[in-house]
Amino acid sequence: MSIQAAQLPAKAALDGRGRAVAVGLRRVLGPDYRMGMLFVAPILLLVLALVAYPFGYAVYLSMTRKYVGLPPVWVGFDNYVKLTWDGFFQRAVVNSFIFTFGSVGVKLVLGMAMALVLTSQIRWRGFWTGVLLIPWVAPTVVSALNFLWIFDYSLGVLNYLLVRVFRLLPQGIGWLSEPGTAMASVIGVNIWRGFPFFGISFLAGMKAIPGELYEAAAVDGATALQRFRHVTVPGIKNILIIVVLLSTIWTFNDFQIVYILTKGGPGGATQVLPVFTYEIAFGAQRLGEAIAVALYMLPALAAVIIVLARYMRRGRRS
Amino acid sequence: MSKSAIARLQGAVSYAFLLGLLLVVIFPFYWMTVTSLKSEDQMRSLVSMFWPSPFVVDNYRHLLQKTDFVAWFGNSVFVAVSSTVLATAIGTIGAYSLARLRFLGRGFMASATLITYLVPPSILFIPLYAQIRNLGLADSLTGLIAAYPSFTVPFVTWLLMGYFESIPVELEESAMIDGATRFGAFWRVVLPLSAPGVLAAGLYAFTQSWNEFLYALVFITDVKLRTLPVGLSSFITGDVYGWGFLMAGAVLTTLPVIAAYIYLQKYMVEGLTAGGVKG
Secondary structure, eight states: OHHHHHHHHHHHHSOHHHHHHHHHHHHHHOTTHHHHHHHHHHHHHHHIIIIIHHHHHHHHHTTEEOBTTSOOEEOTTHHHHHHHTOHHHHHHHHHHHHHHHHHHHHHHHHHHHHHHHHHSSOSSHHHHHHHHTHHHHSOHHHHHHHHHHHTOTTTOHHHIIIIIISOOOSSOOOTTTSHHHHHHHHHHHHHHHHHHHHHHHHHHHHHTSOHHHHHHHHHTTOOHHHHIIIIIHHHTHHHHHHHHHHHHHHHHTOOHHHHHHTTTOSTTTTOOHHHHHHIIIIISOBHHHHHHHHHTTHHHHHHHHHHHHHHHHHHHHO | OOHHHHHHHHHHHHHHHHHHHHHHHHHHHHHHHHHHTSOHHHHHHTOSTTSOSSOOOHHHHHHHHHSSHHHHHHHHHHHHHHHHHHHHHHHHHHHHHHHHOOOTTHHHHHHHHHHHHHSOHHHHHHHHHHHHHHTTOTTSHHHHHHHTHHHHHHHHHHHHHHHHHTSOHHHHHHHHHTTOOHHHHIIIIIHHHTHHHHHHHHHHHHHHHHHOOHHHHHHOOOGGGOOHHHHHHTTOBTTBOOHHHHHHHHHHHHHHHHHHHHHTHHHHHHHHHHHHOOO
16 A cells, blocks of 8 residues: 555654554554544544533532622532523523524525525526625624614614605504514524525535436426425425524524624513523622523433534535 | 537526626625715715716825724734744644654544634633633733734644645655754655745734634723724714714725735635535
């Protein structure tokens, strides 16, 4: 083999015993173990120090009563049990699911429409794609602040448009201050930011579907809808699943948009788990309980992550 | 309807849809720019709503002279650039190792990296804060530079693993037959070929670090040490909204990212699709 041939001179330089050890190590640790492990060591260090250890510590803290500045007191599953019956927590869970599924559902539909239109006979495809992707690259905090200003009750441009320009409403709406519209508004902003990711990913998937499949379907007399159902959807199935699961994780854990727009208000109407966690940790200073809030959904999250990781690795191999 | 009429109708619907989407996407940016150039009086009186009259730069002057914006901008540049360089270096060699080299524990590390990429910050921010404080890095920019690779490195690694796997292994083999070492083959053959991928990965790491909010909000208490996202959002205090200079700050915070994006759009679009999924 060529690789071994290239390494022969280096081997010859070793004395007999050293060579035997080197060969043994290679057999156990793999042929490229020295450079391989050296190159991957920083990642290992990083994952251990910044993810695995803090995560383990979090699981421990969630089973304690811990106030800032005081040592933790072991309480077992108390925090989780208490949360289960806590009305504020229950509300945050329900809100998180509404926020997540509302956003992901619309993003899926919009993204699909965007990808379908961009794969059809259209001019300036690069321009459309480039511009539509901007919300995804722009800083989320900036976008959230923009919308906070757009939604403003007295000076905001949305009420101005609806009341004065199009005369659709007799008077403005407090988009973020009324319980009836606050959730829809924060969901809208999340959709605005996230749909381009769906669109661009589906677009990449659709481009990879061989054109002959569509031609064959057309020859067989398939309608546009049938071609979509039986050629496009199966062709991007993997990507579809990956994108939906990724976005579900990201949306469920989105902190910035809700924190900036409503801080969970009015009266808890948009309280979602990440913001609730933050407020208990840094408002109420109850760290143990806050981490229990963050980790409560861990079994579900872990299940999603495992399924998603499997799909992502499969997508790579094919 | 005839076939050509249907096709024309389809075309019209497509363009109308794209145009509508474009307006919704662009409007907030247009609105922030217009607002940043309006005078306080104009904003309050709702006249000439969609165009500044008169054009004023007072908001920018106020932002740069009367607030800590310049310091925050510097902090953001320092944190984003440092952590991006760090993350791209670690991620590049790590990805090469996981994509190409054969050694014990490679499969495990590849899975660990991917899973780390998927674990959301909202679960980690409290214990990570405790960890950063243990290291004596609380309330310092170094703490952020140390923490950001926890999400940028897994992303860069995952993206570049795909990139390296797509480069034919024969190129390295022939370089090694010609006498190059493993490292030489990586450094002189694989890395130059992967430059666009490394660039895209680095750009994403930069954007993610530049935009990061939660860790910066939690780790930093000193006003002077804030990064842009946290600094900007701190302009909203109670009912006193300085929308003019807040929007001026928003414009200046968005510019670097959008400029990089416009300039390097091709790489970033490719990188984005490779990061989550691959066609």
